[in-house]
Amino acid sequence: MPLEGKGLGWRYGSGDWLFQSLNITVLPGEVVGLFGPSGSGKSTLGRLLAGYMPPMQGEVLVGGKRRSGHEHDAVQLIHQHPQLAVNPGWRMKRVLCEGWRPDDSTLAAMGVIPGWSDRFPGELSGGQLQRCCIVRALGPDTRYLIADEITAMLDAVSAVQIWHGLLRIAEERRIGLLVISHDQALLERICDRIVAEFH
Numbered sequence: 001m002p003l004e005g006k007g008l009g010w011r012y013g014s015g016d017w018l019f020q021s022l023n024i025t026v027l028p029g030e031v032v033g034l035f036g037p038s039g040s041g042k043s044t045l046g047r048l049l050a051g052y053m054p055p056m057q058g059e060v061l062v063g064g065k066r067r068s069g070h071e072h073d074a075v076q077l078i079h080q081h082p083q084l085a086v087n088p089g090w091r092m093k094r095v096l097c098e099g100w101r102p103d104d105s106t107l108a109a110m111g112v113i114p115g116w117s118d119r120f121p122g123e124l125s126g127g128q129l130q131r132c133c134i135v136r137a138l139g140p141d142t143r144y145l146i147a148d149e150i151t152a153m154l155d156a157v158s159a160v161q162i163w164h165g166l167l168r169i170a171e172e173r174r175i176g177l178l179v180i181s182h183d184q185a186l187l188e189r190i191c192d193r194i195v196a197e198f199h
């Protein structure tokens, strides 16, 4: 069941179109990089594919079926800043279990340790919190993950650990990844192919 954007178009308000007639496909288990100039609309495209907002033109299909605007199950989006993606007043055990009850192997693969359970998000580093956000998004219904600059703010060691764990899980579960990044070297290293321009 592919994730497909067909003929997608978006603009904010009455501004110029960020993109029109844009086609993109991610297959199960495929790692696709999305590279483009700053402000070209990569994050916007990610939000459309994840169902955060309905496209102004075109459609998003999962397994050939058109999705409505508010389904977040099969396609999950991970943001650059995990601090903005969690409730700061919840302890991590509650954050982690927001969508599903993570199994031990997923927690271990992403390096999430039990000692963090009673902490609040503000008591974890950015990299630790990002790992938790990734685990939270890897519920049993997840087929595609949109990773929007998910390691851009992390040190190289944390970034390598996160990609190592995530790519392993994605391969095992045949989850398709759309990796949005400014880091061309990273994309070349981890992606099966790179979509470098909007068309």
Ligand SMILES: Nc1ncnc2c1ncn2[C@@H]1O[C@H](COP(=O)(O)OP(=O)(O)OP(=O)(O)O)[C@@H](O)[C@H]1O
Binding pocket: 012, 018, 036, 037, 038, 039, 040, 041, 042, 043, 044, 045
């Ligand atoms: N909510 C919004 N209202 C108005 N304009 C917006 C909104 N969100 C984004 N934009 C504008 O739309 C354009 C595309 O933004 P977007 O974040 O999708 O680009 P991007 O390619 O991901 O950029 P970057 O690589 O810098 O993160 C930018 O010019 C941005 O200022």
